[in-house]
Amino acid sequence: MGVDDQELTRCALAAKQGDTNAATRFVRGTQRQVWQLLRHLADPGVAEDLTQECYLRAFRSLSSYRGRSSARTWLMSIARRVAADHIRQRDRRPRPADLADWQLAAExxxxxxxxxxxxxxxxxxxxxxxxxxxxxxxxxxxxxxxxxxxxxxxxxxxxxxxxxxxxxxxxxxxxxxxxxxxxxxxxxx
Missing domain, CATH: 1.10.10.10 (Winged helix-like DNA-binding domain superfamily/Winged helix DNA-binding domain)
Incomplete structure (x- = not known):
């Protein structure tokens, strides 16, 4: 897992206080796991974008993070919601089925x-x-x-x-x- 949960939680709490180095350590310590989760729960082709969205949401809501659960668990909950939102949004959009079917057949x-x-x-x-x-x-x-x-x-x-x-x-x-x-x-x- 790389960085342990206690260190990540300390980084998140320090980032909450404005420590940019701690914010960087928090992202580096969790980025691969967030990307892996989003790649498997949502579309692999947009995992990078969803990972960025996850961190945007996390840093926007960092002020409400209290450290009661590990920062990793808190972040994975956000990633899960990002994936669910993406899937809902994707399913609402009309999809050109012919193009998708053609691409799948070609692959x-x-x-x-x-x-x-x-x-x-x-x-x-x-x-x-x-x-x-x-x-x-x-x-x-x-x-x-x-x-x-x-x-x-x-x-x-x-x-x-x-x-x-x-x-x-x-x-x-x-x-x-x-x-x-x-x-x-x-x-x-």
């Missing part, structure tokens, strides 16, 4: 190396997960939050997080084994 038709193809399969499997399961899985397995921190970010109980992660793993194993079967059949294997 799928491109020859891929096994590694690239496997990465594509994993990404597709993650995207196919129920959003709550994907969120719990990404927060615990990709971002590296504890089950307790994930429960706080998601606004649910630890047992619910454990259940969602376990079901996400089961779903991923099923989807990836289907991919392996299909992939090997298409290669003549």
């Amino acid at each position: 799928r038709a491109q020859p891929r190396s096994t590694t690239m193809s496997d990465g594509y399969a994993l990404r597709s499997a993650l995207e196919a997960l129920d959003p709550r399961r994907r969120e719990a899985f990404v927060l615990t397995q990709v971002v590296g939050l504890s089950y307790e921190e994930t429960a706080e970010v998601a606004g649910c109980r630890i047992g619910t997080v454990r259940s969602r992660v376990a079901r996400a793993r089961t779903d991923l194993v099923e989807q990836l084994s289907e991919y392996d079967t299909d992939h090997n059949a298409s290669r003549g294997g």
Whole structure:
């Protein structure tokens, strides 16, 4: 995880008092995790923009941060709301389906190396997960939050997080084994 939660919380509280060096340390200590979460919860193509939006919101609301929970957990809650807002906004916009379908078909038709193809399969499997399961899985397995921190970010109980992660793993194993079967059949294997 890099910087520990106590140090990040100290940085956030110091940034709240106007310490720009602390603000920089806070961003550097959390930026990769915020980006990873947003990449998996929203659109990978806009993860950078959403990460910036997350920090804009965080710094705007820093005055109300009291340090009762870790700054990392507080920031991940903001990132989660940024992703949800983006998805709501995206779903409201009319989408030129023909263009999107054409682009998807073109991407799928491109020859891929096994590694690239496997990465594509994993990404597709993650995207196919129920959003709550994907969120719990990404927060615990990709971002590296504890089950307790994930429960706080998601606004649910630890047992619910454990259940969602376990079901996400089961779903991923099923989807990836289907991919392996299909992939090997298409290669003549």
